[in-house]
Amino acid sequence: EADIYQTPRYLVIGTGKKITLECSQTMGHDKMYWYQQDPGMELHLIHYSYGVNSTEKGDLSSESTVSRIRTEHFPLTLESARPSHTSQYLCASSERPRRGSGELFFGEGSRLTVL
Amino acid sequence: AQSVTQPDIHITVSEGASLELRCNYSYGATPYLFWYVQSPGQGLQLLLKYFSGDTLVQGIKGFEAEFKRSQSSFNLRKPSVHWSDAAEYFCAVGLGSSASKIIFGSGTRLSIRP
Numbered sequence: 001e002a003d004i005y006q007t008p009r010y011l012v013i014g015t016g017k018k019i020t021l022e023c024s025q026t027m028g029h030d031k032m033y034w035y036q037q038d039p040g041m042e043l044h045l046i047h048y049s050y051g052v053n054s055t056e057k058g059d060l061s062s063e064s065t066v067s068r069i070r071t072e073h074f075p076l077t078l079e080s081a082r083p084s085h086t087s088q089y090l091c092a093s094s095e096r097p098r099r100g101s102g103e104l105f106f107g108e109g110s111r112l113t114v115l
Numbered sequence: 116a117q118s119v120t121q122p123d124i125h126i127t128v129s130e131g132a133s134l135e136l137r138c139n140y141s142y143g144a145t146p147y148l149f150w151y152v153q154s155p156g157q158g159l160q161l162l163l164k165y166f167s168g169d170t171l172v173q174g175i176k177g178f179e180a181e182f183k184r185s186q187s188s189f190n191l192r193k194p195s196v197h198w199s200d201a202a203e204y205f206c207a208v209g210l211g212s213s214a215s216k217i218i219f220g221s222g223t224r225l226s227i228r229p
Contacts, residue, residue: 030213031213031214031215033217035219040155040203040224041221041222042205042219042220042221042222043159043205043219044219045216045217045218045219048215048216048217050213050215056215056216058216058218059117059218094214094217096213096214102147102149102164102166102209102214103149103161103164104149104151104159104161104207104217106158106159108158109158
């Protein structure tokens with residue numbers, strides 16, 4: 001059973017608000033990821049991290065920022081939310097393929113609606 | 116540029132028929148390769164993966180995939196589909212020496228005809 005948690009599950013906020021989406025995993029995985037996915041659509045990689053104090057931007061340009069101060073924690077922050085940020089945000093983690101399965105373990109997602 | 120292409124947006128097959136979903140990637144080296152399935156309103160589940168060795172890999176639910184280096188492809192197959200296989204299927208590649216960056220294709224929606 002994967003142990004990766006996202007909060008909040010659902011969030012409705014007004015334009016211009018600052019939000020932080022939390023993601024924590026208890027599996028000790030090195031790598032963590034944030035994806036953006038609209039219902040029934042593809043997953044876009046927006047941020048990833050291969051360890052503490054390492055973060056990289058993904059292929060989808062995003063105004064969000066992330067931090068990785070602790071192995072288990074990978075929060076995503078939007079300083080000023082806009083309606084275009086309305087989407088589902090999926091957090092995932094994995095081990096190195098040669099040490100583990102390389103499989104991505106996903107949280108249940110945070111569905112963000114910006115009015 | 117690194118990319119994953121799933122050329123078929125939507126495929127419909129009859130129950131009991133065979134299935135092949137296509138996946139091609141663009142990358143300067145052999146990536147780590149994955150297939151995930153997502154049922155409506157559900158999370159993603161790993162079907163199978165390829166890192167090295169035998170290019171034909173077996174996965175869960177009767178799925179298999181074959182890595183073809185010359186074609187940069189990793190197509191997913193199943194000899195006989197079941198109605199419960201209707202879902203969205205995503206091919207993914209892990210880039211770098213430890214697959215630190217994992218990107219997904221646009222997905223193929225599979226419908227099953229009774």
